[in-house]
Amino acid sequence: MEPAAFEDLHSLQRSTILRVYNYYRLLISFLFLYLFSVEDFSEFVGAANPELFQDTIIVYLLGNVLLSLSPVVVSEQVMAKTAPSFTILIIDIIALTLLMSASGGVSSGLGNFLIFTVAFGGALVYGRISTVLPAVAFILTLYGEFYLFFLDQNDPQSFFQAGILGIVYFVANTFFQSLSQQLRKRESEVFTLEEINQTIVEKMRTGVAIANANGKIKLINAAGKNLLQSEGLETNEINELPENLMIKFRNGKLNHNKRSITFHTSRDSPELLASFSEINSAEDGSDTLIFIEDSTEVQRQAQQLKLAALGRLSASIAHEIRNPLGAISHAAQLLAESEHLDHGDKRLSDIIQTHCVRMNNVIENVLQMSRRRTAEPKALNIDIWLKEFTIEFSAGVTEKLEILIETEHFPKENSLNFDPLHLSQILTNLCQNGLRYSNKNIGQAKVKILAGLDTQHKIPFIEVIDWGEGIAEDLTHNLFEPFYTTETSGTGLGLYLSKELCDANNTRLSYSRSESGGSCFRISFIQQVRH
Secondary structure (H helix, E strand, C coil), rough: HHHHHHHHHCCCCHHHHHHHHHHHHHHHHHHHHHHHHHHHHCCCCCCHHHHHHHHHHHHHHHHHHHHHHHHCCCHHHHCCCCCHHHHHHHHHHHHHHHHHHCCCCHHHCCCHHHHHHHHHHHCCCCCHHHHHHHHHHHHHHHHHHHHHHHHHCCCCCHHHHHHHHHHHHHHHHHHHHHHHHHHHHHHHHHHHHHHHHHHHHHHHHCCEECCCCEEEEECCCCCHHHHHCCCCCCCHHHCCCCHHHHHHHHHHHHHHCCCCEEECCCCCCCCEEEEEEEEECCCCCEEEEEEEEEEEHHHHHHHHHHHHHHHHHHHHHHHHHHCCCCCCCCHHHHCCCCCCCHHHHHHHHHHHHHHHHHHHHHHHHHHHHHHCCCCCEEEECCCHHHHHHHHHCCCHHHHHHHEEEECCCCCCCCEEEEHHHHHHHHHHHHHHHHHHHHHHHHHHEEEEEEEECCCCCCEEEEEEEECCCCCHHHHHHHCCCCCCCCCCCCCCCCHHHHHHHHHHHEEEEEEEEEECEEEEEEEEEEEEECC
């Protein structure tokens, strides 16, 4: 905790004690004035010097009344400082000593009221300066006894009583000073723990809110404000639960077994998960503690478990594929060594071997992703690499296809830093999707690979553009999620794997509509340019 916070806490404590002490001072002032005005108590109160007692009690009473009105004139924070408290206590000691001397000294019994004054001093004044109060009280008490002794108004035994009373002064001050230090220490620890708890709650990613039965929010942390914030509403304006949450919240209160509900703050907002429990409140019955989470995080964790299982499945499938793939590759090599093959058959054999290698590389990439292996980027000349990719991709394809390549706007002095196997798999997935949808829409398998430079952000990119119907806007949110597909025969892994490979190479894969109305997938090479 900051020193200023400690000072504020101690000032608040001192202000509270001083307020209680002021009530005590007013009480004894009126009590002394009342006793002085009653003849039955004249031999105890003001017996030695009635005029001194009368003047002192009137001035003391007026001073206490004015001090009780001090918060109106002087701020309570100022009155709670050490100097004002010390001054008030010294004045009280002087006033009470005068009243005691005017009443006949310690034998009058008024010295007992000084015990409470020095005891309050132990709680109001901290440190060694607090012991000055009982010392001043003891000295003034002895001085009063000496004064009365020389006036023959008391006997030597009163000095012994004054000594005993002085010891009581110091004991009372020391005891209350020690007790006050322990209480301040305990309150400081509680204050520190409360501050730590508030910091933890405020920094939590989970939203935490306390609401009453009418849905009015009493307390809420920053995460809760962000999650409950509706479109067009500022974060600080959240004073009540959203309507969708309030409806389900009331239904949930009727069903005590249902302690978690899902809701949306608006039609386009993500799904949120709210868990609640009742807490007692002395003001209006019971409040409810609500924990709010973004359910997409829970879904992400479920996806991670699903992908972990997929990784184990991929490893076993890859092992089963490699055996027949190795046999196919070996058979193609033996076939290529035959002397009876014509040129066309040798070309087919080369295609088989090429695609066996590509298939093995795909298997390696899937295994590397499941094992979380990093990419191995290399400097690529985009013109040469795209031409080689097009030749390899088109090899062995029987149907007619058209792949347009445009690289004139790409900065020629730069080369891309990317894993060539990963880039090949990404473009293969994107081109296969583009050719299929273009063929469905215009009856021609046609895609365009555009390599250029974003003039606004100065970031190189590669776009794969097709002439299909495009993707509906309400489906773009789930486009790169695993196992999500609109095709009955698709696996839903193509775009997901492409995005994962882009992330592994510090690039970004995004989707937008092309000018022709089809799909445009862009690979943005952020910080991936080598000069």
